[in-house]
Amino acid sequence: MLLNKARLGLLAIVFLVALRFVIGFHFYMEGASKVREGNFTSVGFLTAAKGPLADKFHQLIPDYExxxxxxxxxxxxxxxxxxxxxxxxxxxxxxxxxxxxxxxxxxxxxxxxxxxxxxxxxxxxxxxxxxxxxxxxxxxxxxxxxxxxxxxxxxxxxxxxxxxxxxxxxxxxxxxxxxxxxxxxxxxxxxxxxxxxxxxxxxxxxxxxxxxxxxxxxxxxxxxxxxTGPIDVKIVDKYLPIFDMVVGILLMLGLLTPLAALAAGIFLASVVLTQFPGYPGTQPTYYQAIEMLGCFFLAFSDAGRYAGLDFLPWSFWNRRSSKVDETARR
Known part of the structure; x- marks a missing residue:
């Protein structure tokens, strides 16, 4: 009952849109910089992985040792x-x-x-x-x-x-x-x-x-x-910049927001797990964890229908549902 009555105020909507755009812009710029530099590699990042899952990340590097x-x-x-x-x-x-x-x-x-x-x-x-x-x-x-x-x-x-x-x-x-x-x-x-x-x-x-x-x-x-497994660091390096840019564009446009935000959140969760929280000797991943939670919030809050292209299918679906309800009442 309480959830059904919940409504977002104007300021909440403004900041929700701002959060979606800022996270999208960050992802897009990360991907664009990787493409522009042309020598991006995640080897150093994967090599530095620590914690109980470190071996899984190291396996992405062929002949790690x-x-x-x-x-x-x-x-x-x-x-x-x-x-x-x-x-x-x-x-x-x-x-x-x-x-x-x-x-x-x-x-x-x-x-x-x-x-x-x-x-x-x-x-x-x-x-x-x-x-x-x-x-x-x-x-x-x-x-x-x-x-x-x-x-x-x-x-x-x-x-x-x-x-x-x-x-x-x-x-x-x-x-x-x-x-x-x-x-x-x-x-x-x-x-x-x-x-x-x-x-x-x-x-x-x-x-x-x-x-x-x-x-x-x-x-x-x-x-x-x-x-070498089916997925290795070369594949990661090839597609990660594209992933970053696509996710960034979708979030900024508010298009397929739940899917894009969920993918971004899962990716950031994998980044956090490379430095497993609480494991001795790991580096802090507060920034990534905060952005991860922001992505999951966007994924489950209909953020794309506010000043975003997700409004169009949402509006169409609601209009159609209203017509069906009217017909049923008659």
């Missing part, structure tokens, strides 16, 4: 694989595993596109060039890579130590050590990603338009690291 893309320490390999070869000459580090992966990628791309012999040879040449560039990365960053690989077990052990997680001083010390450790291979992994992305583009460019196909039959040989 970098152990597949980085070379192996020969001393940790089976004795039969420790000896350097002409193709893998470094005495301390071995890239045999990743080299084999790139060879396999070239072969799968050749099979997908049904390459002729010339195209197969070109693909092999591109892989050989990528291997040479990877060797240069190892030469440039081998001290840091070796330190990173040797410290992996120690860091993993520290991260599982509940005592250090509960004591603030020890937790900060652990986080600082881990941050410095992860920074060791950040430049090398960035260069490796650049090399593999270019290899992917170059091998796909070998295919003719007939081999690529059109529409639903269109082919693309994607270089996917082992363990």
């Amino acid at each position: 970098g152990l597949f893309r980085l070379p192996d320490l020969r001393e940790l390999l089976p004795s039969s694989e420790q000896k350097p070869t002409p193709d893998d000459p470094d005495k301390v580090l071995s890239y045999k595993k990743f080299y084999a992966f790139l060879d396999g990628y070239a072969e799968s791309a050749s099979a997908l596109y049904a390459f002729n012999e010339d195209q197969k040879e070109s693909a092999k040449s591109l892989v050989a060039k990528a291997k040479s560039r990877l060797k240069s990365v190892v030469d440039d960053w081998s001290p840091q890579i070796i330190e990173y690989l040797k410290g992996y077990d120690r860091i993993a052990k520290n991260s599982q130590d509940e005592t250090k997680a509960e004591v603030e001083g020890l937790r900060k010390q652990r986080d600082e050590i881990e941050a410095k450790w992860r920074a060791l291979t950040k430049p090398a992994l960035s260069e490796i990603d650049k090399i593999t992305n270019e290899l992917e583009s170059e091998i796909n460019a070998l295919a003719t338009s007939a081999q690529v196909g059109t529409g639903k039959e269109k082919k693309y040989a994607k270089l996917k690291l082992p363990g």
